[in-house]
Amino acid sequence: MWRLATNFILFQSCWWAAFFWQNDALPMMVALIALMLALSDKRKQDILLLASLPIALLLETSAAQFALLQFEGAWIPWWLVLLWVSLLLTINHSLRFITRLPLWQCFFLCWVCAPFSYLGAARFDVLSTPLPWWQFYLVYGLLWASAFTVIIVINRLAGRVEDNT
Known part of the structure; x- marks a missing residue:
């Protein structure tokens, strides 16, 4: 239970740091992410899941290109x-419940x-x-939900890979 709570607190710390300080928060965010990985009891699956980051970046860059989101x-x-x-x-930890839901x-x-976060x-x-x-x-909710659901599918597949090794 402490891992779940710690993961939640570390993610929220990243979120609020990004909210208040944006690029000035980068060193703090890197340290918090390193701590999230260090404390993970599913490190291998978490690292495999990080391979889905391009999906998230495609979502955000597409949203910026189509002027759904605007950044400096x-x-x-x-x-x-x-x-x-x-x-x-957070997907294998404080958001683990979402992995158990039907897609x-x-x-x-x-x-x-x-x-709501955006x-x-x-x-x-x-941002604007x-x-x-x-x-x-x-529109953005539909796009975000689509991308995140694909990431959940990837996580399920990564979990099967980890279970078979």
């Missing part, structure tokens, strides 16, 4: 990359919940979106 600079910011790394490291429930939960960040000028909030919520 030409590319998605490094703090968002590290935030995704830390999120991936349609995982998709729906992500579609309902994920856009809308909150937009409200405080961490030119769309009305409800359009962003529907």
